[in-house]
Amino acid sequence: MGALLDNLALLRDGFLTTLRLTLISAALALVLGTLLGACRVSPVPTLRGIGTAYVELVRNTPLTLVFFFFVFVAPQVDLKLPFEVSAVVALSLYTAAFVCEAVRSGVNSVGVGQAEAARAIGLTFMQTMSQVVLPQALRTVVPPLINIFIALTKNTSVGVGFFVTELMAVGIRLTNRFPADILTVLTGIAVCYLAITIPAGVLAGRLERKVAFAR
Amino acid sequence: MTTGASSGEPLVVLAGVNKHFGDLHVLKDVDLTIHRGEVVVILGPSGSGKSTLCRAINRLEPIDSGTITLDGEPLPEEGKALARLRSDVGMVFQAFNLFAHKTVLHNVTLGPVKVRGMDKAAAEKRGRELLDRVGIGEQADKMPAQLSGGQQQRVAIARALAMDPKVILFDEPTSALDPEMINEVLEVMTQLAKDGMTMVVVTHEMGFARRAANRVVFMDHGKIVEEADPETFFTAPRSDRGKDFLSKILSH
Ligand SMILES: Nc1ncnc2c1ncn2[C@@H]1O[C@H](COP(=O)(O)OP(=O)(O)OP(=O)(O)O)[C@@H](O)[C@H]1O
Ligand SMILES: [Mg+2]
Numbered sequence: 001m002g003a004l005l006d007n008l009a010l011l012r013d014g015f016l017t018t019l020r021l022t023l024i025s026a027a028l029a030l031v032l033g034t035l036l037g038a039c040r041v042s043p044v045p046t047l048r049g050i051g052t053a054y055v056e057l058v059r060n061t062p063l064t065l066v067f068f069f070f071v072f073v074a075p076q077v078d079l080k081l082p083f084e085v086s087a088v089v090a091l092s093l094y095t096a097a098f099v100c101e102a103v104r105s106g107v108n109s110v111g112v113g114q115a116e117a118a119r120a121i122g123l124t125f126m127q128t129m130s131q132v133v134l135p136q137a138l139r140t141v142v143p144p145l146i147n148i149f150i151a152l153t154k155n156t157s158v159g160v161g162f163f164v165t166e167l168m169a170v171g172i173r174l175t176n177r178f179p180a181d182i183l184t185v186l187t188g189i190a191v192c193y194l195a196i197t198i199p200a201g202v203l204a205g206r207l208e209r210k211v212a213f214a215r
Numbered sequence: 216m217t218t219g220a221s222s223g224e225p226l227v228v229l230a231g232v233n234k235h236f237g238d239l240h241v242l243k244d245v246d247l248t249i250h251r252g253e254v255v256v257i258l259g260p261s262g263s264g265k266s267t268l269c270r271a272i273n274r275l276e277p278i279d280s281g282t283i284t285l286d287g288e289p290l291p292e293e294g295k296a297l298a299r300l301r302s303d304v305g306m307v308f309q310a311f312n313l314f315a316h317k318t319v320l321h322n323v324t325l326g327p328v329k330v331r332g333m334d335k336a337a338a339e340k341r342g343r344e345l346l347d348r349v350g351i352g353e354q355a356d357k358m359p360a361q362l363s364g365g366q367q368q369r370v371a372i373a374r375a376l377a378m379d380p381k382v383i384l385f386d387e388p389t390s391a392l393d394p395e396m397i398n399e400v401l402e403v404m405t406q407l408a409k410d411g412m413t414m415v416v417v418t419h420e421m422g423f424a425r426r427a428a429n430r431v432v433f434m435d436h437g438k439i440v441e442e443a444d445p446e447t448f449f450t451a452p453r454s455d456r457g458k459d460f461l462s463k464i465l466s467h
Contacts, residue, residue: 043293044293111312113310113312114312114314114315116275116308116312117306117308117313117314117371117374118314119298120273120275120305120306121301121302121305121325121326121375121378122300122301122302122303122330122378123298123326123329124294124295124298127329131329132316132325135316
């Protein structure tokens with residue numbers, strides 16, 4: 001237990017870094033993913049092409065490779081970012097592909113008649129999406145979105161290999177220093193992750209009930 | 216009601232319109248002029264292209280060749296200009312398509328507020344008036360799912376009216392309704408016709424066609440086969456296919 005209690009400050013810093021990575025990446029991925037999702041269902045073929053290409057490329061690339069790209073390759077073309085910023089960029093871009101697919105399937109779950117009725121009264125494509133389709137898609141999008149964000153929380157641990165001192169990095173450092181307490185340390189780290197994902201799940205349940213409505 | 220078909224000036228003009236779905240030629244060189252204040256009923260067997268024709272008029276279906284003009288203006292391709300044009304063309308769907316996440320009143324006010332930039336309070340006042348006009352004022356604050364089919368379709372008509380459209384397109388507005396609800400919708404439509412609204416109506420309701428239409432357009436296999444005033448078409452159709460169609464419908 002001492003291994004954890006004596007290093008609470010380190011643990012707290014690791015926790016806060018993981019939380020920060022998660023929240024910032026989640027927000028950015030949500031915005032980018034929604035825009036990409038809108039591209040994928042847009043009437044403009046070029047936009048649809050861009051959306052599809054992005055999803056196929058990013059979703060099928062291991063996250064570690066995406067990190068690798070921003071931490072090691074990008075600096076060679078004079079794009080030098082602090083490690084934590086690189087991590088946020090990599091996590092956001094990666095997660096956005098999954099958000100995009102959740103948004104797309106949510107949009108597809110809303111009957112075409114809804115969008116047609118919206119267009120028929122003169123709403124533009126953007127208004128149709130924001131006023132009619134997305135609010136209804138939310139109901140179907142929220143559950144997969146929460147899974148995506150829980151995966152994101154865990155995915156921040158890839159940062160350990162790229163000089164970001166998040167929870168996992170703290171865990172490894174502590175187990176190296178206190179090999180006898182390895183079980184305690186890893187349990188403590190796992191609890192820290194749960195401290196993020198369990199409240200997220202509770203929030204999701206609330207949100208799900210809130211966006212539900214009778215059809 | 217069967218006055219001369221060309222009472223007003225041309226409002227919707229289709230010329231040489233062609234449309235394919237893959238290899239299927241759905242609209243074949245369609246020419247059709249709808250005049251201001253006119254009520255045109257489109258009849259024809261299933262698959263003859265009635266819905267496609269209707270949807271082409273507000274470009275929910277783009278066409279392959281030919282021209283469609285509304286009030287002298289050709290239909291724009293996409294984007295803002297098309298949205299503006301659509302706001303002048305009401306549409307009532309077979310499946311109602313009310314916005315499921317909005318109250319009845321907000322279904323009616325969404326267009327005026329977002330498209331016309333109307334003040335919210337003014338839009339709601341007008342919305343309630345329109346809902347009263349179609350006989351469902353008391354349901355204004357309910358969700359669409361709480362209403363019967365007939366009530367939902369009347370909301371859809373109010374939603375179209377809220378935009379002060381130049382013309383309203385109806386694609387089989389009563390086909391999804393239980394028989395006892397058909398009349399309440401047809402009555403609203405008949406009243407609209409009397410009030411001088413320009414209407415294009417795809418329907419199998421012969422009673423409505425006789426009562427309210429200035430002109431009947433009979434389609435088959437993507438072509439307009441015959442145009443006549445309702446009385447003439449129902450009593451003495453000129454084309455063989457028209458006769459065949461009527462005999463099938465009337466024997467049911
Ligand atoms: N989106 C589409 N893709 C492919 N084919 C289509 C599409 N929409 C309609 N069609 C076909 O085009 C033809 C004309 O369809 P349309 O819906 O205009 O007929 P309709 O006269 O309205 O028939 P109904 O009385 O059954 O509603 C039909 O053969 C139909 O199967
Ligand atoms: Mg049809």
